[in-house]
Amino acid sequence: MQHYSYEELRTFTCNIFQKMGCSNSDAAIATEVLLSADLRGIDSHGIARLSGYVRLWEAKRINTAPQLKIIHESPSTAVVDADAALGLVAAPFAMKIAIEKAKQVGTGWVAVENSNHYGIAGYHAMMALEHDMIGISMTNASPLVAPTFSTERLLGTNPISIAIPAGKESPFVLDMATTTAANGKLEILQRKNMNAPLGWVQDKNGVTTTNANAAKEGGALLPLGGDREHGSHKGYGLGAVVDIFSAVLSGANYGPWVPPFVAFLKPSENSVGKGLGHFFGAMRIDAFRDGAEFKTHMDNWIRTFKNAKVSEGNKRVIIPGEPEMEMQQERLKNGIPLLEPVVNDLKELAQKFSLKF
Amino acid sequence: MQHYSYEELRTFTCNIFQKMGCSNSDAAIATEVLLSADLRGIDSHGIARLSGYVRLWEAKRINTAPQLKIIHESPSTAVVDADAALGLVAAPFAMKIAIEKAKQVGTGWVAVENSNHYGIAGYHAMMALEHDMIGISMTNASPLVAPTFSTERLLGTNPISIAIPAGKESPFVLDMATTTAANGKLEILQRKNMNAPLGWVQDKNGVTTTNANAAKEGGALLPLGGDREHGSHKGYGLGAVVDIFSAVLSGANYGPWVPPFVAFLKPSENSVGKGLGHFFGAMRIDAFRDGAEFKTHMDNWIRTFKNAKVSEGNKRVIIPGEPEMEMQQERLKNGIPLLEPVVNDLKELAQKFSLKF
Secondary structure, three states: OEEEOHHHHHHHHHHHHHHOOOOHHHHHHHHHHHHHHHHHOOHHHOHHHHHHHHHHHHOOOOOOOOOOEEEEEEOOEEEEEOOOOOHHHHHHHHHHHHHHHHHHHOEEEEEEEEEOOOOOHHHHHHOOHHHOEEEEEEEOOOOOEOOOOEOOOOEOOOOEEEEEOOOOOOOEEEEEOOEOOOHHHHHHHHHOOOOOOOOOEEOOOOOEEOOOOHHHHOOEEOEOOOOHHHOHHHHHHHHHHHHHHHHHOOOOOOHHHOOOOOOOOOOOOOOOOOOEEEEEEEEEHHHOOOHHHHHHHHHHHHHHHHOOOEOOOOOOOOOOOHHHHHHHHHHHHHOEEEOHHHHHHHHHHHHHOOOOO | OEEEOHHHHHHHHHHHHHHOOOOHHHHHHHHHHHHHHHHHOOHHHOHHHHHHHHHHHHOOOOOOOOOOEEEEEEOOEEEEEOOOOOHHHHHHHHHHHHHHHHHHHOEEEEEEEEEOOOOOHHHHHHOOHHHOEEEEEEEOOOOOEOOOOEOOOOEOOOOEEEEEOOOOOOOEEEEEOOEOOOHHHHHHHHHHOOOOOOOOEEOOOOOEEOOOOHHHHOOEEOEOOOOHHHOHHHHHHHHHHHHHHHHHOOOOOOHHHOOOOOOOOOOOOOOOOOOEEEEEEEEEHHHOOOHHHHHHHHHHHHHHHHOOOEOOOOOOOOOOOHHHHHHHHHHHHHOEEEOHHHHHHHHHHHHHOOOOO
């Protein structure tokens, strides 16, 4: 597997976004968001998707010169119409508003309509950390997941990220799909022609299966829990909340109407809203408690869990966000490995835009 | 199984709380919260726990004449010191503040320290519904759950409830423990001497087991997901967020320091905060979008999911909160069934306080 330096990928990605018509600042932020996935080891959401964004732009589903605007607000809330912008641009725009509101009144909550896929949820939640705030980020996504007891794909993998600052310890960063397994993990199994564990996917009849391709053959991904006996109604409930907060609250499409990420599938004609939706929150720590006091206890919380007794065969208890942070340090140092199909994809993109890769 | 009318149980429970020294209004609200569990079919959290609350009061861990007060606030946030009140009283007090803040600035967020167990999470979240707000409620609880890869019980079953108003449809009410199965479900298996499904509990070595008593024998409940391969790190992450929001943000005890519900176990001597903690939120729908418009789409969301194709062997796709609402209608009409040990427990309580049951 070839390794590329972050700088190299950053320059290339930024050039592509500029060629698509993004302003310099939009291209820079979109690049930072997209590549944060590669740095953190969530390879499915990073540069491997760049050509997907290009195809959406070619299909005129992404507006690279958008007029983002607040269409409704209160002291602690806002709704943003993203004007079909890249989600990679719309999400930081909205999160900044949430942070500004939190500065004013303690917390800020922003729902976004008319957007596109926004990269990893974690990037946006983590924007709050440097302001000594808790950050929250969620988005709906193309329908791939069946609710418990159903054979219909009605929800996306609808991720939730919650980032919480600490003192001397690294921040706590939960970033999770509300399914048993993220779609990216299934794609890896598909490429390797391997089986999936039971509880990840169901076939077109709603029967759990080890066929990693089942979702592409009329089946669906399963909500966290896998089946009713193991709490899949909870994963379904959480995915539903993400859908409702992101889209019913903002005016975006929800459920089966969420536009697909792949450009060759047309969005639903009888849409129920605009684009797809996100939801963000920022809560100022000192709107609740002295910041230093909070951080002392947060450090204690993290150390208590880090030092918990480990069960046999395992190395340590992991704090959410820890492996991603370690991966980022490693990849900034040693480069980002890209699979051959991804490299070929980027070479094609380079050619299309008369760039080098 | 004997059935009791809601009125009968209400009068009795209210009398008990008054005998414990609660004011009439505190006794009334504590009763309403406690019995909402019985009405909604969450029998483990209802009147079956009344004697547990009495024992906590006898152990001087519950203050029935508390001075609840706001100790920190901003326009959209507050922290409440519950003065060791019944959680059944502290939680509605805090939720009302969240609702008032939401009226003023769009949303309200209240963390509570120095509290006790608060009944079902759903009651408090649902308080927001009549104000056309989304309600959020969570609490930490006695440590019973091991984080992924650990043998130590560091988290409670830490429930999350989110209540969302609809128009003509019934509201969406998610109310879930962040474990695969609630402790109450294990207690039922224990009483019937039955095995638990794999993925619910682990033994003292951290190995998943069908022994429903494992948690009492040095084992632990498992986070939603059950094991790493099925996403237990997500259930652990969600339980952790509930713990941090409820306690690290408020000043309550977190992790292994959360005081046990049972009075015969002493709270940790080197506590890291006061009592246990809760976290509440209220978001005004019209701080985001016209209320009627929201409700039209929420109804459409609910109908779309209700009418989704059902997999073989199942009856229908369930909207979170639907079964509980149906149970409530049925029990208000036909009475609430109580198991013999619960009836005997209540008869003993009656005797202790010179009441009739």
